[in-house]
Amino acid sequence: xxxxxxxxxxxxxxxxxxxxxxxxxxxxxxxxxxxxxxxxxxxxxxxxxxxxxxxxxxxxxxxxxxxxxxxxxxxxxxxxxxxxxxxxxxxxxxxxxxxxxxxxxxxxxxxxxxxxxxxxxxxxxxxxxxxxxxxxxxxxxxxxxxxxxxxxxxxxxxxxxxxxxxxxxxxxxxxxxxxxxxxxxxxxxxxxxxxxxxxxxxxxxxxxxxxxxxxxxxxxxxxxxxxxxxxxxxxxxxxxxxxxxxxxxxxxxxxxxxxxxxxxxxxxxxxxxxxxxxxxxxxxxxxxxxxxxxxxxxxxxxxxxxxxxxxxxxxxxxxxxxxxxxxxxxxxxxxxxxxxxxxxxxxxxxxxxxxxxxxxxxxxxxxxxxxxxxxxxxxxxxxxxxxxxxxxxxxxxxxxxxxxxxxxxxxxxxxxxxxxxxxxxxxxxxxxxxxxxxxxxxxxxxxxxxxxxxxxxxxxxxxxxxxxxxxxxxxxxxxxxxxxxxxxxxxxxxxxxxxxxxxxxxxxxxxxxxxxxxxxxxxxxxxxxxxxxxxxxxxxxxxxxxxxxxxxxxxxxxxxxxxxxxxxxxxxxxxxxxxxxxxxxxxxxxxxxxxxxxxxxxxxxxxxxxxxxxxxxxxxxxxxxxxxxxxxxxxxxxxxxxxxxxxxxxxxxxxxxxxxxxxx
Numbered sequence: 001x002x003x004x005x006x007x008x009x010x011x012x013x014x015x016x017x018x019x020x021x022x023x024x025x026x027x028x029x030x031x032x033x034x035x036x037x038x039x040x041x042x043x044x045x046x047x048x049x050x051x052x053x054x055x056x057x058x059x060x061x062x063x064x065x066x067x068x069x070x071x072x073x074x075x076x077x078x079x080x081x082x083x084x085x086x087x088x089x090x091x092x093x094x095x096x097x098x099x100x101x102x103x104x105x106x107x108x109x110x111x112x113x114x115x116x117x118x119x120x121x122x123x124x125x126x127x128x129x130x131x132x133x134x135x136x137x138x139x140x141x142x143x144x145x146x147x148x149x150x151x152x153x154x155x156x157x158x159x160x161x162x163x164x165x166x167x168x169x170x171x172x173x174x175x176x177x178x179x180x181x182x183x184x185x186x187x188x189x190x191x192x193x194x195x196x197x198x199x200x201x202x203x204x205x206x207x208x209x210x211x212x213x214x215x216x217x218x219x220x221x222x223x224x225x226x227x228x229x230x231x232x233x234x235x236x237x238x239x240x241x242x243x244x245x246x247x248x249x250x251x252x253x254x255x256x257x258x259x260x261x262x263x264x265x266x267x268x269x270x271x272x273x274x275x276x277x278x279x280x281x282x283x284x285x286x287x288x289x290x291x292x293x294x295x296x297x298x299x300x301x302x303x304x305x306x307x308x309x310x311x312x313x314x315x316x317x318x319x320x321x322x323x324x325x326x327x328x329x330x331x332x333x334x335x336x337x338x339x340x341x342x343x344x345x346x347x348x349x350x351x352x353x354x355x356x357x358x359x360x361x362x363x364x365x366x367x368x369x370x371x372x373x374x375x376x377x378x379x380x381x382x383x384x385x386x387x388x389x390x391x392x393x394x395x396x397x398x399x400x401x402x403x404x405x406x407x408x409x410x411x412x413x414x415x416x417x418x419x420x421x422x423x424x425x426x427x428x429x430x431x432x433x434x435x436x437x438x439x440x441x442x443x444x445x446x447x448x449x450x451x452x453x454x455x456x457x458x459x460x461x462x463x464x465x466x467x468x469x470x471x472x473x474x475x476x477x478x479x480x481x482x483x484x485x486x487x488x489x490x491x492x493x494x495x496x497x498x499x500x501x502x503x504x505x506x507x508x509x510x511x512x513x514x515x516x517x518x519x520x521x522x523x524x525x526x527x528x529x530x531x532x533x534x535x536x537x538x539x540x541x542x543x544x545x546x547x548x549x550x551x552x553x554x555x556x557x558x559x560x561x562x563x564x565x566x567x568x569x570x571x572x573x574x575x576x577x578x579x580x581x582x583x584x585x586x587x588x589x590x591x592x593x594x595x596x597x598x599x600x601x602x603x604x605x606x607x608x609x610x611x612x613x614x615x616x617x618x619x620x621x622x623x624x625x626x627x628x629x630x631x632x633x634x635x636x637x638x639x640x641x642x643x644x645x646x647x648x649x650x651x652x653x654x655x656x657x658x659x660x661x662x663x664x
Contacts, residue, residue: 025134028178029113030143033224034217036189036198039143039182040064040111044073046180047109047141051077058105061095063112065198077109085118092118097129100138107139114148114166124599127168135590146224149173150312151272154265159219160211169311170271173227174234181228186217230275237278251279254337255309256286256328257316257632259298262343263305269374270341271312282335283309285318285632286327289502303629318633320510322503325358329365339370401444405453412436413460420465429465430486433457434493441497450494458487513637516544520641524648531563533652534619537611537645538565541623544637545630550575550606550622552584553649559584559620575605575624584608584620591617596625609638611646618649 028046030039040062051057059079064071080103083096094117100108110133115126123129130140147156150167157163173179184192192198193212255270257263267283274281285306294302306316317335321327332340342359356364359371416429437457441450462472523536530553538549548566552559562576562584574580583601587594587608595604606622607630621642630638 023137025136025138025140026177027130027134027172027175028139028141028180029173029176030141030182031146031173031179031224031228032143032182033146033220034189034212035065035145036192037182037184039145041067041070041073042180042182043109043111043141043143044070044077047077047107048073050107056106058100058103058108060100060108060110061112062109067198078105083121085120087118087120094118094121095126095129097122097132100133101136104136104138107141108133109141111143113142113144113172114168116166120603122601124602125168127172128600131172132590144168144173146220146227149227150308151268151275152223152227154268155223156220160216162211170275171311171313174231179228179231181224183221183224186214186221189217190214234275251277251339252282252335252337253277253279254282254284254328254332254335254340255314256340256342257283257302257305257309258285259294259302259305260343261301263301264308266341266343266374267305267309267312267314269372271309271314273339273341273372274313277339279338281312281314282337283314283316284328284331285316286324287318287320287506287633288322288324289499289506306632316632316636318636320506322499325361326365329362329369332366332369337369339372341372341374344373344375398445401446401449404443405440405449408436408440409453409456409460412457413464416461416465426465430461430489433461433486434489437491437494438497441494442501447495447498450498451491454487454491454494461486510633513544513633516540517637517640517644521644524644527648527652530649530652533645533648534563535565537641537648538563538621540641541621541638542567544641545623545634548572548575548624550580550584550624552581552588552620552622554588554617554619557589559588562622572624575622580604580606580622584622587620588617591615595622597627597629609642611642611649613643613646613650616646616650618646618653 030043030046032039044059044062047057047059057077059074059077061082062074062079064074080096080099082093083099085092085094095110110126110130113127113130117123117126117129123132130142133140146152147160147162147164148167149170151170153164153167189198190212251274253270253274255267257267270283271281283306285302310316317331319327319331328340331337340362342362359373362369362371412433412435415432419429419432437450437453440453441447444450459472463470520537520540523540524533527533527536534551534553538551541547541549542565546567548564548568550572551563551565553563554560559581562581564572564576566572583595583604583606586601587610591610591612592600593607593609594600595606595608596602597607605624607625608620608622610617611619611621
């Protein structure tokens with residue numbers, strides 16, 4: 001009888017994970033289906049019980065909403081002062097995470113888990129504050145309503161007709177150590193509202209009419225009960241998987257990223273499917289040549305959708321190509337995707353003569369793929385936005401391109417006249433002009449030149465080579481058809497040339513980025529010490545991003561002197577100020593990115609990332625950023641390079657320790 005053996009690497013990972021979890025604080029969420037069910041009240045009662053057991057309890061931030069009974073429960077608890085933040089002409093009271101970490105109690109109360117912090121706070125979201133508290137070993141009690149859970153946002157909006165802007169990732173809720181459901185009957189909640197125990201009198205009538213109805217509250221209550229049951233199922237399944245290491249589901253869910261306004265709903269639906277099937281979850285972005293002319297609004301929305309997919313646990317992937325359905329089908333074939341989720345707007349065919357829809361093409365390319373179409377109220381512009389969504393480009397005529405186009409037109413006319421002199425027919429002369437348009441499309445920067453050339457070439461051909469010559473008239477009745485065919489042939493040829501040129505640029509850019517990654521691997525293998533590793537990594541990142549780099553090596557929990565690598569000759573002293581070093585130190589301590597273009601310490605000038613291998617941080621790298629974040633493919637290559645750097649630093653450390661041991 002064969003006896004099953006545990007994988008030693010898997011056992012080591014489990015031991016390391018248990019050690020990390022033992023040093024972290026525990027999170028308890030008081031969960032309700034609407035405001036006024038008593039979450040904060042229950043949290044304060046639980047805090048008093050813990051204090052009676054000798055636990056050091058502190059109220060970090062508690063929102064009483066002017067409810068006397070709730071406010072009375074703060075008596076007897078130490079309350080930390082809030083941080084005043086000046087925002088849009090108002091003074092806002094925010095949770096002071098710095099003071100909480102300095103006080104470091106055993107248990108802290110932080111109300112309203114989904115709250116968005118004011119600009120100037122350390123983190124953009126309160127749940128990020130709570131994550132840092134947990135990492136510091138502090139237990140946290142907090143509260144949240146069902147409508148604030150990311151994957152339920154669309155469901156709740158369809159019931160209440162209210163879109164909730166403040167949301168938390170599902171992982172925060174699912175990974176909490178405890179979730180206590182605070183539940184009362186909907187009619188009791190309405191009675192509580194009518195007696196003024198939920199909102200002020202001026203808000204009661206409007207609240208009852210717009211949100212607090214029996215129908216809405218009953219539906220929300222059902223959703224909250226189901227969500228708690230789903231969490232129990234997840235915990236049970238995780239335990240089963242942990243005890244049976246050979247368990248695999250075989251399901252792999254793919255969702256396509258785009259700048260469509262409805263894409264967030266599609267992502268949330270795909271995330272729920274991945275959770276239900278206990279499978280892998282991947283978000284794919286197909287970058288077409290149109291990406292370079294995507295409008296700023298669409299770019300911002302695309303980045304928001306990418307961040308949402310990451311929050312919901314998706315692995316972000318980027319591929320290049322003009323044919324979006326083909327690229328999706330190829331990725332699914334190579335990655336073992338079993339199901340793909342798209343929106344209905346991508347599957348709608350407008351009329352009989354329309355081109356095949358994305359869904360139809362996808363089914364043709366991958367007939368064995370399960371395609372799930374999600375209802376969508378957004379117009380068919382979503383399909384267009386998937387392919388780029390062009391921005392309103394102001395056409396700027398270049399003197400150089402104008403001279404080039406004019407010279408090619410004159411040369412084409414001269415060649416045509418020579419052909420006519422030697423007796424060539426008009427078809428050969430037309431070919432010369434089509435060739436001229438093709439050359440113009442290749443050597444000029446904007447498509448407008450090939451379009452103008454197409455129109456002018458028809459007029460020049462009519463003027464020089466049709467009877468009567470040197471007029472814009474034509475005796476032959478067949479010439480108008482000839483002119484139309486000539487224009488269409490010229491324009492289509494020029495358009496294809498421009499498309500091929502853009503694809504060549506895209507392919508060259510992709511090949512260059514990939515080459516940077518491969519070169520990095522070779523350079524790091526040749527590096528002899530830490531300084532050479534730092535230098536090789538930073539120079540390769542400069543090649544990839546074209547931005548200045550600040551590299552801090554870590555000595556335990558302390559950062560060494562920064563190494564500065566500049567692509568320009570600008571003074572980078574402001575990038576190594578005390579404030580910037582504090583952000584880098586936070587990244588070292590918390591093993592998470594922070595700084596510019598992130599939701600944590602976003603006022604910094606640099607984007608800081610940990611150079612890490614597993615949970616060990618070997619350094620922190622700062623990238624001097626502007627307002628524009630890294631695109632998905634750049635971010636993917638960046639993380640790969642940092643992974644290679646961390647591995648090289650780990651190998652160097654092991655070799656050095658081995659040499660020191662040999663000397664001893």
